[in-house]
Amino acid sequence: MNNMGAGIAITGCGSAAPEAVLTNDHLAQMVATSDEWINTRTGMSNRHIASATESLSQLSAVAAQNAIAMAGITATDIDLIILATSTPDDLFGSACKIQGLIGATNAVAFDLGAACSGFIFALITASGFIRAGVYKNVLIIGADILSRWVDWSDRSSCVLFGDGAGAMVCQGTSQDDRLLSFGMYSNGSQNDSLNLNYYSQSKPLVENITAQYGSYKPITMNGKEVYRFAVAKVPEAISKAMFQANLTADDIDWLLLHQANQRIMDAVAKRLKIPTEKILSNIAEYGNTSAASIPLALDAAVRDGRVQPGHTIAASGFGAGLTWGAAIFKWG
Template sequence: MGAGIAITGCGSAAPATVLTNNHLAQMVETSDEWINTRTGMRNRHIASPTESLSQLSAVAAQNAIAMAGISVTDIDLIILATSTPDDMFGSACRVQGLIGATNAVAFDLTAACSGFIFALITASQFIRTGVYKNVLIIGADVLSRWVDWSDRASCVLFGDGAGAIVCQGTHESDRLLSFEMYSKGSQNDSLNLNYQSCSKPLVDGITAQNGNYQPVSMNGREVYRFAVAKVPEAIGKAMFRANLTAEDIDWLLLHQANQRIMDAVAKRLKIPAEKILSNIAEYGNTSAASIPLALDAAVRGGKVKPGDTIAASGFGAGLTWGSAIFKWK
């Protein structure tokens, strides 16, 4: 009881195939300038027919475990945050098998673009109560499976990828300083991937559902308004709980949905733009993968250093949003 949390490793993976803005301009009425000006995106990585979410997750996980300096058999819990599993029953167990984490229990967590933050907070409860000591958290999505490639408003936004971190229990100083979580189901229709049912007569007047999931549907204007209003509030509350001010934050790590959203959030929090961690130009919106993907790039690129204080926030479908303040390493 009373264990703290140390984030000791990170890793990421993305498909090799790159879909550029110029490629999209050949598919729908758009241009590199139009996309980049409105979103900050230039490229996104797209999984090939032979690549799976489980495979991407496994690579990201192995990289994170290697950085943490522990054995894969030391992992006792795996939480896979995803909205696009390979198997509707969940893919966390498949990832467990791929990496050989034979001592770990594994489950999926679905909270769309907030998934990674929600998974980190969930893992922290297991660690703090002493139930598990070494937890692997993965954020991964293959949204290219669910995009309407003829819809200019949405097809330019999404890419595929996976990111992971290792959290370990520690009796030294707790590195997870505070967190906030929220949901607002009354705005569910602003961003969703709905199931559309159709009737299938069975026998004796009994009818069952037999339908399909539809492509991603989004009201971009409403999502923008929601994020710019709610994300600074969630981070501000988390900073208050941690007894921190904007000057204490070394890096702002947001879900990579839109560069303009990230800039607006930083401005409201009075955090300088140069403290924003962003790789949206290369990967686009990778949903639950976006925060750990950006973190891994910043750590391996030498930006984020041990002891740095990071304010992170995920936000998206549900609608859900949350924040976490933590120190790296």
């Protein structure tokens, strides 16, 4: 046990995405849509699609290595790896595979499933271990390859999703705690609004005993319900977190939301009275990458200099479950 006190420092980030880019014009060749229709309604222009030789574990490993390098530590310094994903390479989990790929030989690793809220839930989970003094250096990864589970003939959903991975290093510190407040929420009564369901076939084994085996159906979504849910619950969650941290909208340097739809992000900013120029958005390039979307957007903003040490970031993830959560933290 490493007794590091109650402080958390966020010291590194990284990201990775597949090489292949699927544009709105490409989608217009596949289904009845257009670049204008997609861009106007979602803010999306491109999305990156994993090839047969690109795995979730490999993308995650690259993102993790970039985050570890920025933090100025080595893979063997990592005590814990939390992989937030809904699309592991292996149904038993992919966190341990990533641990092996990056050489984090001293780390315990596990997967966390909370769909598009996964990265925020992973950050909050990591903070509990650090604040308890159990672990000093925690690597959190948000990664998804949703293209594996998209119905590419469904115009309402196939335009939305892309693939990618993002990572963050959180470290115990005796200095100021950089995670200022957080909240996590779930509403299972709306579970059928966004699903990637298992379907089975019957296989008789012996008399009176039949096993069920099968696969998963493509993603289904009630877009209107998810939109209404997000624009109502996300501002509420962030407002509660700001209250807990004794902050106002004027204290927030950046609004970092799950990249589901630009209209959702704009609506959340308006309700919070946060200027839209404070929204960190890369949805035009990557689309909705589920658990990867928040760290992908953060990494781009850190590396191009928009996000500076000491900046206060209000972040929120929301999606299937239904789940949602918020965290307010200072970068660096």
